[in-house]
Amino acid sequence: MxxxxxxxxxxxxxxxxxxxxxxxxxxxxxxxxxxxxxxxxxxxxxxxxxxxxxxxxxxxxxxxxxxxxxxxxxxxxxxxxxxxxxxxxxxxxxxxxxxxxxxxxxxxxxxxxxxxxxxxxxxxxxxxxxxxxxxxxxxxxxxxxxxxxxxxxxTVGKSVTLTQPLSFGTRIVALLLGVSALFLALSLFIHVSTVRDLITVLRPGVFGGFLLLLINIVYLPNAAVSSMAYLSGTGFGVGSNTLVSPLEHSVAQIPALPILGALPSTEHPQFLFSIFFFVMAGALLASWTITLSTRILWQSYFVTLSLIFLLTFFASGSLLTEEMSAVGPSLWKFPLSVAIEMGIGIALAIFIPQISLPTRKAKIK
Structure with missing residues (x-):
């Protein structure tokens, strides 16, 4: 046997x-x-x-x-x-x-x-x-x-039933990734000329063009995670001592990879409004779970942050040289910013109804 x-x-x-x-x-x-x-x-x-x-x-x-x-x-x-x-x-x-x-x-x-x-x-x-x-x-x-x-x-041989915290946490992360992917697609569309120039510089040929397309496709999730970090306000790196965020743009040069053509060319402080999405994600998580129990809420919050950390870990790293030793979101700044922003949303979702309830009772009296 x-x-x-x-x-x-x-x-x-x-x-x-x-x-x-x-x-x-x-x-x-x-x-x-x-x-x-x-x-x-x-x-x-x-x-x-x-x-x-x-x-x-x-x-x-x-x-x-x-x-x-x-x-x-x-x-x-x-x-x-x-x-x-x-x-x-x-x-x-x-x-x-x-x-x-x-x-x-x-x-x-x-x-x-x-x-x-x-x-x-x-x-x-x-x-x-x-x-x-x-x-x-x-x-x-x-x-x-x-x-x-x-x-x-x-995941094979039997149906997989997610626990409630894992289910809620994955939904929130999927929602944030979806918004980030849409932002990435919009940025690629806006900077399509830059993407075309990068392809022209490489001159990959027919077979090389197919391989280049495949490489860019499999790196799309990395770019989506970096877009999420950008929307959170912390930004991401494209090399050592670089930062691309709504408030700072310190990138001297980029590798000739077409997907990097989606990078913003300067600061865009107006995109700080996107922090609102993370605050709303925290409020949404609270609305899903608070009626069940406070314990499920905080477990779901912990699962969400753990998944964000894992995504950050696998979507960032070093790219060959010392100059490109920090590519992608920061392993601690990005999860910490998400924790704070979602925490604010959770706090608002919990405390605003408690404030408004006594006010309503007072009006009734």
Whole structure:
């Protein structure tokens, strides 16, 4: 029985990895073939495919950039790319559940086996792809993959019922992300000429243009989180000692990535009114939960801030060099500003009715 569970888990882990790694390998091979390098060899695109596979799992890289072996770090990785391993893991583990005839105790054992095997293979890929210049950070891979893979498998084989605080918290975060995405779309439309100029500078060609489009799509969630930070008033960085916010715009130059064409070109103090959205989000959360209990209100508030922190963590980081070591929202300023703004909204939603109620009673008398 143990061997059966182990074999089923192993085969489906290999399937889930292949579902993502093989298409990436195909694209990197085409890119390598069309690049026309005379110094590379066939191991280069395979190693690059493994780096991309690790990168879409949000595993950072420690770098020694040529030609002077300048130390760098890559942790600004695309949030949108997490969808691919998530779907692959769910698809493969659903087969595990089917092959084990949905026996709960066997599925629970398989879930642990699946997670451990997935992490071990990821560590093997890290070891196989490691070079003097590019070194995936193996211990961060363990810290990220174990909870991520295990939680993904929990969504398979049974209906997932969110607790009330988690349900309310995710609704608020989804609402704020939706407003931020609309703001990002508007900014892209307004600055479409800048986006076009950045594409022209890159001259990617047909296949390169397809890859560039894909890169920009998977980085859209990162941009949405940065837009949310901008609307909160704290802003975000596009490199070391830079800030883009309604009250400050200190950016000397930007990388030639078309999505960055949506960046504001100067300060816009009028956008401080957007803080109102976060205050209203706090009031809305209070209106949903206060009739249930104060405990659910504060638990939902804590869940919301925790989700904001996680989004900030995965949507920001370092982009290769020391000059680009701080890209995205601040890991503490942005969640803190959301906590204060939503806290004001919660306080208003709680105390304004208590003030108006005695006034109404006095008028009745």
């Amino acid at each position: 143990f061997q059966r569970v182990l074999w089923v888990s192993l085969s489906q882990v290999l399937r889930s990895i292949a579902l993502v790694l093989l298409p990436i390998s195909f694209l990197t091979l085409i890119a390598w073939a069309t690049a026309g390098s005379i110094t590379g060899n066939t191991s280069d695109p395979i190693r690059a495919a493994m780096w991309v596979w690790l990168g879409i799992h949000h595993i950072p890289f420690s770098l020694s950039l040529p030609p002077a072996a300048v130390e760098g770090y890559l942790s600004y990785l695309p949030l949108g790319a997490l969808l691919f391993p998530f779907l692959a893991i769910r698809s493969s583990f659903s087969r595990v559940v089917e092959k084990l005839d949905k026996e709960t105790h066997l599925v629970n054992i398989a879930r642990v086996h699946f997670t451990i095997i997935y992490c071990l293979i990821a560590e093997l890929l890290i070891l196989a792809s490691k070079t003097d210049a590019i070194r995936p950070v193996w211990y961060v891979a363990i810290a990220i993959l174990i909870p991520a893979v295990y939680l993904t498998t929990l």
